[in-house]
Amino acid sequence: MKNKRIDTTRLLSLICFCLIILLWCLASYSGSVSEIFLPTPTAVVEKIIAMAKDGSLWANCWESISRVMIGWLWSVVVALPMGMLMANSKKFSAFVQPIIEFARYLPVVALVPLTLLYLGIGENQKYTIIFLGTFFQLVLMVCDTVSGVDRNMINAARTLGASKFQVYKEVILPASLPGLMDDLRLTIGWAWTYLVVAEMVAANNGLGYMILKSQRYLATDTIFAGLILIGLIGLITDWVFRILTRLVAPWYERLADGK
Template identity: 50%
Template sequence: MPDASPRRPRRGLLRLREEIPGWLFSAAGFVVPALLLLAWWLVTELGLVRPLFLPSPGEVAAAGWQQWSDGTLAQDASVSIYRIVVGWAAATAIAVPVGILMGNFRLIEGALEPLISTVRYMPVVALIPLSILWAGIGDGQKILILFLGTFFQQVLMIMDNVKTIDRNLIRAGQTLGFSNAEILRRIILPAALPGIWDTFRITIGWTWTYLVVAELVAANAGLGRRIMDAQRYLATDTILFGTLFIGLLGLLTDYIFKKTGQRLFRWAQLGR
């Protein structure tokens, strides 16, 4: 007769949702990049790839140091960060109320979702000529591209954040005599805010990915523009450094949003 006693769960590093020591979690994040960096160094050191196609890590670091020394890196970074912040903030300021309305009112969702779902599949690069006609070639055009690349996806994600709220909570508010505005302010928004914050974290990452596209045309400065200029002269070391630097800035932004969200919504972390 088989033993009906419950089995004790096995402990291990790869068990589902099993906690591991914090130092091990942090160290694991450095292993894969370190291995990739080692493989990159070996490939270039052994001459398996021509430097024109893949410069060594040292050459990329030297290109970055040169930009830092002459001040171009700080100038480009400040311009790009300004465009990122303004473009993302403008998209967020409109996407939040629209997404909340779509998530709460079926009529508004039915009216706007087909249009928004269609536009979000349009390639942003194809909109560059129109953005120049609409906004010229200054910062406004770059910010518009970042806005278009972020807004439509963000609206739908915020709508989904709101729609995940348990309807029983809304019915409880209606039973207590709350108005629609009170239910929105006292029930829906507090419950949806952790998910909306995660949406902010994801969408600002998308904004970084559109940076090179936004600075593709008629930009005098910016990290994306520096990469495009380097492409003309086959300066692969500058291209690689600029790409990696944008990635690091995006990672820093993600880390700030993640830690801020953990502090603001500690109660939402329970049970995860």
């Protein structure tokens, strides 16, 4: 029963993909949309193969992936302990919450000029943009996840003789693990958005730069190739995170994938 359900969901997802590609084929091969606006699927695939052959595909992907990872990891390293502390200490929370809420509403794009002024056009500027884009959201998400742990479990642990530290280590941390994995999965997605912002402003490699440069030469096929690559990397990241969540918290039942 369960397998059948999964098969139909997979099939539906596949059908949606196929429909979009079909529409793309119809619009481009029939010539009803000019090739300058919409390249044919063959042109895009050929472009990707060509880039893979001359090595620029790997170089650009690698640049972008390493920027996302470094900027995002920085944000994770700071946000995890800070969010946990906020969930645990009303005083600390009162101290940092207002500034985090304020910063959260600043569009990162509006901070680009300042980062350029302070940090120049080097790698640090890109990490900073990604950090700023994800950090403030992640802190609040971590805080929410950690403070959302079922009160019953915490009370049970306390009446079983667990100290405050033991409650944290043995109950709150394992209980929030699946939620934290979800938070990480969501923010790494946003990190990709901010990476492209950073690379479009000042960079000489990476997928964002590749897309921006192609615009100048009206190389729509390269733009499409870049977009497809970013989407694919996103899908793979999401998939990896889902598998990781299942590995670190096999006991976890997601409400959405019920029976």
